[in-house]
Amino acid sequence: MNKKTVLILACPVVLLLMSLKTAFVPIQVQLPLTDSLKRPAKFGFGRPATAQEIAAWDIDVRPDGKGLPAGQGDVKKGRVLYAQKCAMCHGVDGTEKPGVKLLGNALVGDTSATSKPKTIGNYWPYATTLFDYMRRAMPYNLPGSLSNDEVYSITAYLLNANKIIKADVVLDAKNLYKVVMPAKKLFIMDDRKGGPEIK
Amino acid sequence: MEKRDNKDQKRATGKISRRTLLGGVIAAAVLPVQSLFADEKLSENSILPEVADDPTKIVGPGPSPLGKRSPFEQPVRKASDISSRTPLQDLHSTITPADLHFERHHAGIPTIDPTKHELLIHGLVENPMKFTLADIKRFPSLTRTCFIECAGNFRTGKAEMTPQDILGLTSQSEWTGVMLSTIFNEVGISDKAKWFLAEGSDAAVMTRTIPIAKAWDDAMIVYAQNGEAIRPEQGYPIRLLLPGFEGNMNIKWLRRIELSEEPYMTREETSKYTYPVKDKIRMFSFELDARSIITYPSYPQKVNKGWVEIRGIAWSGRGKVEKVEVSTDAGKTWQLANLQEPVLSKAHTYFRYLWDWKGEATEILSRVTDETGYLQPTLAQLAEARGVNLGGYHMNPITAWQIKNDGTVLFKPETIK
Numbered sequence: 001m002n003k004k005t006v007l008i009l010a011c012p013v014v015l016l017l018m019s020l021k022t023a024f025v026p027i028q029v030q031l032p033l034t035d036s037l038k039r040p041a042k043f044g045f046g047r048p049a050t051a052q053e054i055a056a057w058d059i060d061v062r063p064d065g066k067g068l069p070a071g072q073g074d075v076k077k078g079r080v081l082y083a084q085k086c087a088m089c090h091g092v093d094g095t096e097k098p099g100v101k102l103l104g105n106a107l108v109g110d111t112s113a114t115s116k117p118k119t120i121g122n123y124w125p126y127a128t129t130l131f132d133y134m135r136r137a138m139p140y141n142l143p144g145s146l147s148n149d150e151v152y153s154i155t156a157y158l159l160n161a162n163k164i165i166k167a168d169v170v171l172d173a174k175n176l177y178k179v180v181m182p183a184k185k186l187f188i189m190d191d192r193k194g195g196p197e198i199k
Numbered sequence: 200m201e202k203r204d205n206k207d208q209k210r211a212t213g214k215i216s217r218r219t220l221l222g223g224v225i226a227a228a229v230l231p232v233q234s235l236f237a238d239e240k241l242s243e244n245s246i247l248p249e250v251a252d253d254p255t256k257i258v259g260p261g262p263s264p265l266g267k268r269s270p271f272e273q274p275v276r277k278a279s280d281i282s283s284r285t286p287l288q289d290l291h292s293t294i295t296p297a298d299l300h301f302e303r304h305h306a307g308i309p310t311i312d313p314t315k316h317e318l319l320i321h322g323l324v325e326n327p328m329k330f331t332l333a334d335i336k337r338f339p340s341l342t343r344t345c346f347i348e349c350a351g352n353f354r355t356g357k358a359e360m361t362p363q364d365i366l367g368l369t370s371q372s373e374w375t376g377v378m379l380s381t382i383f384n385e386v387g388i389s390d391k392a393k394w395f396l397a398e399g400s401d402a403a404v405m406t407r408t409i410p411i412a413k414a415w416d417d418a419m420i421v422y423a424q425n426g427e428a429i430r431p432e433q434g435y436p437i438r439l440l441l442p443g444f445e446g447n448m449n450i451k452w453l454r455r456i457e458l459s460e461e462p463y464m465t466r467e468e469t470s471k472y473t474y475p476v477k478d479k480i481r482m483f484s485f486e487l488d489a490r491s492i493i494t495y496p497s498y499p500q501k502v503n504k505g506w507v508e509i510r511g512i513a514w515s516g517r518g519k520v521e522k523v524e525v526s527t528d529a530g531k532t533w534q535l536a537n538l539q540e541p542v543l544s545k546a547h548t549y550f551r552y553l554w555d556w557k558g559e560a561t562e563i564l565s566r567v568t569d570e571t572g573y574l575q576p577t578l579a580q581l582a583e584a585r586g587v588n589l590g591g592y593h594m595n596p597i598t599a600w601q602i603k604n605d606g607t608v609l610f611k612p613e614t615i616k
Contacts, residue, residue: 042385045337046330053329054321057455060396060406063464118470123480126464133466136404143306143402183480187473190484194517194571198584199476 061132065177071148072172078157108161111182121162127179284367293547295370306402313436322458325387338377346371350445353594358609371547376421379414392458400454408462443516443545444485474590487516490595491567501606509552515569525552529562564599582615
């Protein structure tokens with residue numbers, strides 16, 4: 001195709017495109033942030049998830065206790081497990097000591113709101129979060145390796161060390177979510193809304 | 200590069216071609232720079248390639264399968280154990296090259312086989328479902344440019360700090376994926392669902408709960424960044440994208456979403472990404488308030504007398520940047536900066552202001568106003584609103600640079616106590 005032929009063929013196309021553009025510009029301008037204008041009720045992509053697949057991944061625990069598994073643990077067992085699996089990063093007794101740099105966060109302190117550092121006693125609003133987080137992510141070098149009983153025991157030990165539960169409490173799915181954390185009363189939902197006020 | 204050149208040499212019949220020889224010479228000359236890259240010990244003394252006096256007299260190497268930066272350009276992230284920072288001072292517009300996007304990991308970067316990766320959606324839904332990456336890519340797609348910023352993006356303390364040091368935990372990409380609302384429509388969401396939990400498949404099995412309104416608004420599941428598959432450190436093969444929300448909520452390596460009546464109160468949203476406000480602790484702080492920074496001139500650059508184009512970026516997690524003002528007299532007076540069009544919602548916006556520097560010592564600052572009418576505060580204003588025990592999260596104070604008589608530029612670290 002020589003240059004001239006291309007030009008002659010292109011002209012009507014350009015004219016057509018120009019008229020289309022004029023016709024459609026008002027609609028284009030009003031396009032909402034969406035991916036498609038026409039769509040089916042369902043695309044039919046994906047497949048149903050089986051109960052087993054959901055159970056394998058559904059490890060979350062809510063503040064109302066939903067998701068807490070069977071099993072139990074106590075402070076005594078927790079103390080031993082803590083020494084074996086946690087102390088190397090969080091310190092021998094979970095407290096921050098002058099001149100010692102912990103690899104992980106200090107976990108044990110008093111329950112006064114203004115005291116430092118942030119610990120379970122003064123900065124964790126829900127006991128269920130301890131169970132959830134430890135089971136999914138701890139110990140750092142062997143994440144997801146703790147049994148449910150072990151997580152209950154270490155939770156019991158840490159709550160006792162922070163003076164939140166007594167030494168003889170046996171924790172399970174029926175009572176862990178009932179533990180009231182000292183820091184809960186401090187937490188407020190975000191109240192920033194944009195606009196001129198600095199919050 | 201070396202390997203290819205060796206192969207080329209073998210192919211050459213008996214003699215080495217001029218092009219191969221030159222390619223080899225350049226490869227050898229560039230090598231020291233690359234090894235320095237690997238060690239992250241770049242300095243101004245890096246060895247640069249030998250350059251001919253007249254490049255028009257030498258035919259350079261030909262095309263290659265993968266491009267790379269000029270050896271004269273060495274932008275690098277600054278890495279710690281848990282994060283790395285974008286070199287904002289090295290960028291000339293608002294898209295962050297994917298390999299310079301900031302990182303923040305809670306238990307390292309997982310290696311995920313994209314052919315095996317699946318997303319599970321369950322909880323308060325009509326049909327609990329699993330989607331493969333291929334399924335997700337079949338849905339109608341959308342591309343959106345926005346920033347992601349870590350909630351803890353604030354450092355201060357000394358004058359010798361670059362924009363990267365101060366707030367390098369913000370980056371911008373052009374993200375492509377599917378609207379979360381499209382996927383939610385596919386599974387059918389119960390009216391009772393008010394929140395959704397998003398979970399990653401990293402070793403932290405990172406979780407955050409997000410209000411369902413964000414899903415119907417502008418949340419996306421993205422698989423591409425600046426046109427290509429997202430980087431492993433950005434969540435390959437899929438991540439959640441919540442434009443304007445604090446970085447950690449944009450769950451990477453996304454594998455599960457569970458719909459719920461109430462928030463899960465995960466560790467990240469209770470004892471981690473929260474901060475003191477007077478005698479309380481503020482939680483579920485989603486939107487990042489408006490912020491700006493001058494990236495040129497900044498430490499360790501120097502300015503010369505005469506015209507200086509002050510440049511920088513401004514952004515807001517609540518919408519568009521309305522205006523940016525620049526002060527060249529330590530905050531006494533403010534002038535409007537030019538904004539680079541198009542100004543996008545929840546996106547880094549480039550600004551410029553032309554300044555005739557006479558050589559006097561001064562301070563230069565920028566402040567942004569977003570479309571909600573929010574004006575970027577000073578550190579003192581933040582302390583007044585939240586109390587002097589400011590945590591490190593959601594800090595967006597005005598950043599000032601000191602200009603010395605000799606043109607030296609230094610950060611102005613401020614304290615509140």
